[in-house]
Amino acid sequence: MPEPVRQPPPPGDGASSLGRAALAQLVTKASDGLCIIDAQRHFVYANPAACHMLDRPLHELRGTDFLAGIPESERETAKVRYTAQLDGMADSYSGQIRTSDGTVREIVYSNFAMTIDEKPHGIAMFRDVTAPRGAARTAAVLAQTAAQLVGTATTHEILAGIARHAYEGTRAVHAGIAVMGADHRLAFGGFCGHNGSYFGTGCPGWASLAERPPQDMVAAMTAGTITTGSVPGKAIVLPDARAVWQGDPVMAEVAAVTGDGWQVAVCLPLAWANRVIGLLGVCLPAGVAGPSEAELAFCTALADQAAVAVINARLTAEAGRAAATLERTRLARDLHDSVSQALFSMTMHARAAELTLARIDAVGTEELTQSIADLADLARGSLAQMRALIFELRPESMGEEGLIGALHLKAAALAAGEQTPIRVTGPDQLPERDRATEEQLYRIASEALYNVIQHAGAACAFVDVTIDQRARRVTVTVTDDGVGFDPATAGGQGSGLVTMANCAEAIGADLEITSGCGSGTVVAVSMALADIAARSPGA
Structure with missing residues (x-):
């Protein structure tokens, strides 16, 4: 008997059911976000990855306008793009989304249209590229700062540049850097805001801060949570910094010149030899609870670079002083071995001549005796002055003699030379x-x-x-x-x-x-x- 003819399985059976299940699992577990939006711009569906990026669960997103999650500066562009998308234009572009806490994420979109239940819908697939792009910006900033360190820029200019990077690379309204010098006074500063970059004495509030000990400034800026000379810790986020600064006499002028529009401050310590020597401060706009992880990591890297710039300046200055000290020591040794010994010899010869004239008691030698006496006085005065000069040239002299001993030497040298x-x-x-x-x-x-x-x-x-x-x-x-x-x-x-x-x-x-x-x-x-x-x- 002939074999019976096998019929294919009816549609909707087995394989197609398996395909729909696999597709649903793929959408649910994908690391990229996927959203379905209706013609009125309302969310219809968002997979778990999209909900995570938007920082809202699906039941809160459904029925809301997707423009609410777009920064205001990009909303008009997003509306135009979405209209073109519903008209059948597929597109890929970069943009931003804003989460419920105000954090801005950088996104790469792929968009196209689809008809669902005979109605046009927009499909958006997007990927969060905040971290890699932030890392790329950080690398570029650090490379630029490193180039400045070996270039001709002053420390003030480098710090102003770092403050500008902090301002442009985050949501900051203002960013500034203040550093304490070796003399425990405000030494370096850089600032950037909507009015531009400033450095040194041009920084807003510099005059009022320069009049006060930097330790008071750091304590006031951080509400006492960071102190100069202490072991550096983590960044400090002050949620009500503007109000705190306005009420503090040290920071009141700074709060006034930075204006309105901000409330939160992020303060990151700058350290050298494991001790706090300054701060990087970033002021965030009102309504923002604090920095994002990417912003905090970026600012931490900038604070480290600012500390390197200051350390480089100090080490360069120390190297210059060390070279000058070596040269002064060499000069002191040469003067002692040559000129000082020659003056001492002149003093001895003049004294010998005085004694000889006195012994022979020659007649008519009064003028010669006086000349030799004057020569002896001149030699003794010059020797005293030379010893004082050698003392000042030798860097270890003050440690050996102390202030009082040094003043005795100086007075003796001047008195011998000028008869005062x-x-x-x-x-x-x-x-x-x-x-x-x-x-x-x-x-x-x-x-x-x-x-x-x-x-x-x-x-x-x-x-x-x-x-x-x-x-x-x-x-x-x-x-x-x-x-x-x-x-x-x-x-x-x-x-x-x-x-x-x-x-x-x-x-x-x-x-x-x-x-x-x-x-x-x-x-x-x-x-x-x-x-x-x-x-x-x-x-």
């Missing part, structure tokens, strides 16, 4: 020691003594170093009985007044100059012993 008596009084050592601070105090006293010799016409001068144990302050005073001058009209040019003022400012000391025509001059510089202790290397 200079008396130095004070304790053998200061209660608190810091070589850099003592060097600045020494420079101020030296400038004052030079003014006595060159301008005052004084009969004598006094240098007094006093310690006020009750007030815990040290004061160095230089007094002369010379012709005096009017400080209001001196202008500081050619008389060392500018140098003295700069030295005092460098260590945070108070400088006071009292003088008047015909009444002599008093130069007094004072500072707290606690400030000297804080500046010492072991602090």
Whole structure:
């Protein structure tokens, strides 16, 4: 008998059911988002990946306008594209979506139209590319900053550039960087906002911040959560930063110049040698709860680069100082081995000649005796001055002699050369020691003594170093009985007044100059012993 003819399975049976199940599983488990939207722009369906990217479950999305999840700046373009999509135009493009918490994600779309239940619908498939694009931007920014580090840009300019990257690469309304210098004063700064980039003294609020210790600024900016000199921690997010800054006298002017439109601040510590030396601050627009993970990672990388820029500047400065120190040491050694020894020999020969003339008691040698005596005095004065110069050239001298010993040497050199008596009084050592601070105090006293010799016409001068144990302050005073001058009209040019003022400012000391025509001059510089202790290397 012939074999019976087998009929194919009816449609809708077995295989097609398996295909629909596989398709549903594929859509559900896909890592890319898929949405179905009706002609009125309402969500009909969104797979789990799309719900995750939009940060809303399907039952909340269904029936809502998809434009609500598009940043306002892109909505008009999205409307035009969707109209063209329903007309049958398939398209692929990049755009952005905004989640319920305000986070913006970068998306790559593929769109086309489909008829469902005899009605046109838009199908959107999209992928979140925020992380890879953010990483690419970070890499580009870091490469640009690295190029600046080896270029000719100043540290201020580099920090302003980093602040600009923080402003442009996030939702920031403003971004700024402030760094404390080695002298515990505001040293570097960069800022960027809608009005452009600024650096150094041009930064908004710089003048008010520069008047205060940076540790006060950092504490005020972070509501006390970050302190300078502490071990750096994680970034701090202050949800009500604008209100906090407005109510703080340290930050009130900064809050005023940054204007409205922001509320949250993200503060990231800048560190060197595992100690906080500054901050990168990013102000986010009102309505944003905080930075996204991508924004926080981006700003953290920028803060690290800002710290590298500052460290590079400090190490470059230290290398320059080290080179200068080596050169000064070489000069001091050469002067000691040649000129100083020659002057000492001249002194001995002049003294020998004096003794010889006195022994032979020759008649008519008075002028020769006087000339030799003058030569002896000149040689002794030059030798004293040379020893003082060698002392100033040797970097370790201040550590060995201390401030009082250095002033004794300076006074002896000037007195021997100019025949002006200079008396130095004070304790053998200061209660608190810091070589850099003592060097600045020494420079101020030296400038004052030079003014006595060159301008005052004084009969004598006094240098007094006093310690006020009750007030815990040290004061160095230089007094002369010379012709005096009017400080209001001196202008500081050619008389060392500018140098003295700069030295005092460098260590945070108070400088006071009292003088008047015909009444002599008093130069007094004072500072707290606690400030000297804080500046010492072991602090």
